[in-house]
């Protein structure tokens with residue numbers, strides 16, 4: 257058997273194209289959607305993610321307000337910038353790229369963002385809305401995973417979804433989304449404390465790898481015919497690559513293809529969906545702001 261490879265790049269392009277048409281309508285009605293992207297320091301992976309976000313903003317016709325703070329910037333400088341962006345009616349969404357330098361308290365920074373501009377869905381108000389099924393901003397990567405499953409025609413109703421990883425950004429919110437009535441999956445969350453991980457992952461109809469370690473999900477951990485979603489983006493050294501590294505997922509891709517029914521590649525799987533759903537959230541924030549005027 258060889259798995260069907262889910263083309264996240266193509267699905268993301270169709271989401272961006274839908275967002276672009278809505279942006280054109282909003283602009284015609286007098287609102288220019290705008291996202292402020294804040295990057296502190298110059299971590300190479302973060303620089304690359306932010307560049308991807310800025311490219312997508314241009315493509316969908318949104319204004320891009322970029323802020324680059326040096327790695328030495330104080331927490332107060334960042335909080336002051338967020339306060340100014342909260343007060344600026346021409347800014348509809350605020351994204352602070354994570355991780356932040358260690359001397360800055362990430363939780364305090366997230367808490368400072370106006371929940372109506374929280375397009376990452378990381379603010380406790382957004383998280384709370386997700387938990388109790390109220391409308392709000394869904395976090396981009398988990399939402400992107402749901403869209404990929406839907407577009408690939410993978411049924412979640414009654415399925416056993418096993419998520420490996422319990423991060424605030426992916427594992428926890430994705431578990432909540434998949435357990436909602438509209439997905440109706442039975443969800444298991446595995447983590448570093450899980451005993452006999454493979455015996456649990458082998459029960460998954462839908463296996464989601466969100467560990468952040470290269471190729472730790474091996475083919476023997478996958479039930480034959482399962483759908484495998486790889487959220488990991490790991491840089492591994494590769495002297496033959498132009499940049500000296502290449503990107504691999506959390507799943508050992510080639511052998512996994514022989515066992516799974518569906519699988520997402522890395523790159524061009526979940527990654528582009530994160531950015532596409534960020535465009536979707538920024539559109540929502542802009543539409544809500546336009547309605548409130």
Ligand code: GUN
Pocket residue numbers: 351352353354355376396397425530
């Ligand atoms: N770092 C890794 N993923 C994300 C994300 O989705 N949003 C932000 N702001 N930072 C990240």
